[in-house]
Amino acid sequence: MKQVMPLVRLMFLGSVAVRAFSRSSTVRSFYRTSAVSMTTASVTTINPLLQQDGLPRFAEIEPKDLTPAVEDLLQQLEHDFQELETKLSASTDNIEYEAVLPQVERMQFPIGYTWGVAGHLNAVKNGDELREAYQANQPKIVKALTQFKQSQPVFAALSAIAEKQKVEDDSFYAQQKKRAVENSLRSMKLGGVGLEGEAKETFNNMKMRLAELATKFSNNVLDETKAxxxxxxxxxxxxxxxxxxxxxxxxxxxxxxxxxxxxxxxxxxxxxxxxxxxxxxxxxxxxxxxxxxxxxxxxxxxxxxxRASSDERNNTPIIYETLKLKNSMAKMLGFDNYAEQSLSSKMAPSVEAVRELTDLIAAKALPAAEKELAEITVLAREKGGDEYSELKHWDVTYWSERLKESKFELTEEETRPYFALPAVLDGMFQLVSRIFDIDVQSADGEEQVWHPDVRFFKVFDKESGKHIASFFLDPYSRPENKRGGAWMNVCIGKSEACNRDTPVAYLTCNGSPPVGTKPSLMTFREVTTLFHEFGHGLQHMLTTATVGDVAGISGVEWDAVELPSQFMENWLFDKSTVYGFAKHWETGAPMPEEMFDKLEKQRMYGTGMATCRQLVFGQIDLELHSAFDAEAGEKGAGESIFDVQRRISSKYVPYMMPLPEDRFLCSFSHIFAGGYAAGYYSYKWAEVMSADAFAAFEEVGLDNEEEVKKVGRKFRDTVLSLGGGVEPMEVFKQFRGREPRPDALLRHNGLE
Structure with missing residues (x-):
């Protein structure tokens, strides 16, 4: 598992209303007289969060702007939504798709734009004033979202539309609309639209509390990291x-x-x-x-x-309360547990199916991991002496690096001078130009940014010359106000209903910053992370879907969304790709071939332990959300969350059990403050597909430029283009001609 935070972090998960908020777009400049009288106020006094014709005005936004913007926009949203419900309540006999979902998109985009910017800044420019404003307004946003998800008139209208959509129409546009309606109906059911009276009130209070807990969990981790x-x-x-x-x-x-x-x-x-x-x-x-x-x-x-496991920042009680709330809410919706609810909107058909894949991979990975640890231990004893008669947890990475260096005669530091960030970016852009027919061009200074290190780029289609997308890149670590990890998020989503044709992404990393006159000299894992996030960005930016709720990453099942990101990582072992950027930052000399050969051989080094580590996290996540009794665990009448961690570890990482004082779960933001609850397995599930997808390029020969371009175009026209408009298994079959197989993943990891 990579040392990163959630690689795609949507603001909320759920119904069409939620996804519209996540895309953070707007159809027009949203100047409301309830907030600012245009006859008495100049344009310069307008709240920058309400100026939404273009991209966010990051240089002008201040924390004090958030509350008045949210209050104004929610007031208008409530008015618009009441009008929509009144119209839909009149009759659904002749209701058409255009009268519902596009209307919902348009009315929600202004608040989505504002709240999306606030959420982004809260992650990359965190401060006391912004945090206070964000937390104060979050309940208002959750309440508004809940009203949409539980709207009976909207649900009835969508149900009527779904009946009409049963008539066969194979066009992509028809598929998009059908998927949008299906996803919305399912999400509204999961959002409590079927609940009434006291049950509905209880459910809504629980949802509000979950949002508070997730924010508090994340803040505690950030504060503990900074402390x-x-x-x-x-x-x-x-x-x-x-x-x-x-x-x-x-x-x-x-x-x-x-x-x-x-x-x-x-x-x-x-x-x-x-x-x-x-x-x-x-x-x-x-x-x-x-x-x-x-x-x-x-x-x-x-x-x-x-981190975050003691005193006033202790996340342990937050975890127990979160697990209890999710389990209770799932049962209110008719599920046996939260994991069952989570999987109802994913590719994986059941918890058991995930465990079967996990165990299939573990059967290959565990023996390899034990062998790897034995080798590391031998070296540690030889070079470190008697004090290493038993390896501790804090020894493994250190001696693993020494073993890798001795095996391949290559250190991480030797490769750094060849991975200067500016050159890596150029090489990455050359790759996508070559295989996807796009041009990425610097546009620094054309848009406002939130930090001087942030860069802005535009993406052009080479055939038409059209500007088709843009993205911000925030590459460096800033522990004083930026949360750790790496992620891609949506700034502007593509939407026909809102006249938004140019998607914009945020790509955020926490790489090594420049020091003195040296540029950022990246480790290979940091290069891998950059390629990974760019893969997410490509799926968002190269979409041809025009229905906002299924364009780009919107509407893509959670366990398929890592396919493009993990696919991009594979290109770092393609020689022509690496030599597109691996040049010494001072001399310009290309990386010596011997060095690349060693780097390629290192690919399979440590894959057994790395795979087992990822598998155990996924299974701990599933166990906590499916079979764990949080009520008993919290009271000491049953297993604690840390007992579960140790029990699952005994199966998947028996060679290195957690320390008694291990409190990793208290900073496991993926599942307690992100979107990966009962879904962390998605990394490995999608990796099967990403490895198989890359195998399509390998089969035609990576040095066969003409054939690689053909396969690349097909990948763009399917995986990167169709977004959530087509079910992910069908997308994969359109690209590969069959369902995915695990063979390529096992081969790439040396676990055949």
Whole structure:
């Protein structure tokens, strides 16, 4: 499993109303006289969150703008929605699709635009004032969404439309509308449209509480990550640490002192320090991979795994309450448990089907993982002495890196100079130009951004020359106000109803920042993360679907949405692709062929342990949401959440059981503050499809440029084009000619 946060994080999940909010688009500049009198106020005084003709005015937006914007837009939304319900209540006999879903899209886009921007800034520019405003307005948004999901007139109208859509029409446009209606009806059922009276009130209160808990969970993790730091001053502790890590830590110390200390003229000294270690991912990974001092590794490892597990930021009670609420709500909707409810809108047919795939892969991965650990242990004992008679959790990554270096005679630091971010971007854009017939061009300065490091790009179709999409890229770690991980999110979604034809994405990473005059020199895993997020962005940006609720990533089943992202990662082992950007940042010399060969051989290194780690997380997630008794666990009358973690680990990672003090679940934001509850298995489920999809390119020969272009065009016209407008298995079959097989995944991971 990659060390990232959820790779696609929609603002909410659920009905058509929810998805419309997630796309964060609007049809027009939303100047309402209830907020600003156009006769008495100049344009310059208009709330920037209400200026929605173009992209967000990030340089002008302030936290104080959020509440008045939300209140104004919700007032107008309530008025518009009441009018719609009145019309629909009159009669559904001759109701047409155009009278319902497009209307809903149009009326919801203004508030979706505003709330989407707020959510984005809350993740990348978090601060006390914005957090307070966001939390204060969240209940209002949840309430408005719930009203849409539980609207009987809308549900009745959509049900009538669904009956009419049973008439065969194979056109893509008809399929989009049918899928949009089907998805909306299912989501409204899951949103409680069938509940009445006290049950409905209870359900809605639970939903409101869940939203509060998710936000609190995320805030606790962010605050705990920011709160920890370890400053080292002994140069001997830097023995064996690469220059890039020392520079990162020294730079972190200088920045911290300048921002928080009295000494404003502190100078950067990479060799003498001090060095400030934090828990943001680049810093944490550097410690685990390169810090020879075992006590430092232990301290940082335990701090990372114990985030948000004690005192006022303890997420343990939040987890129990979240699990109880989700289980209760699922039962109110007629499901046995939340996992069953979650899977009702995914590709996987059942919890058992997920377990079967998990066990199939585990049967191959577990023996490989145990063999890998045995090799690491032998090296640690040989090189580290008696203190490594037993490997601890904080030893594994460190000695794994040393074994990899000895096996392949290649260190991560040797490759960094060939992975400068500007060159990597150019190479990635060359790849998609070659296989997808698009041009990506820098457009820095054309739109406002939220931080000087953020870049803006435009995407053009090469055949027509048309500007078809855009995206923002926020590449670097900022632990002081940006949550960890990497993700793609929607800024503007494609929508015929709202006259939006140019989708815009947010691509957010937490990579190594530039130090001094050096550009960002990336690790290979950071390059992989960038390609991954760009894959998500491509599905959003290259969609040809025009029905907003199924355009791009909207309406795509959760366990299929990782297909394009994981597919893009495979190209990092294609020589022609890598040589499109792997040039030394100072000399411009290409990466030596011997280095690439070693990098390629490293692909299968450690895949057994990495696979088992991902499998165990997925199964812990499913167990907690299907069979776990949270009520008993919280009271101490049954298994605790940590007992479940240990029990599932004993099956999938018996070679490295969690420490007694392991509290990883308290920072498992994927399932407790993101969209992956009872869905974390999706990474591996989609990886089967992504590996099989890449195999289509391998079968024609990666060096056969003409055939690769043909397959690439087919991939664009199916997987990247159809969005949620076609059921994902059908999309895959249109591309591959058959259903997916796990053979390619096992082969790529050396687990055949």
């Amino acid at each position: 920890f730091s370890l400053t080292l001053t002994d140069a001997s502790q830097m023995d064996g640490v690469p220059d890039s890590a020392k520079a990162m830590w020294a730079n972190a110390h200088v920045n911290f002192v300048k921002q928080n200390g009295e000494e404003k003229d502190v100078e950067l000294d990479v060799e003498k320090g001090p060095w400030r270690i934090t828990l943001d991912m680049p810093s944490y990974i550097a410690v685990m991979s390169h810090m020879k001092d075992r006590t430092v590794r232990e301290q940082v490892y335990k701090a990372y795994l114990q």
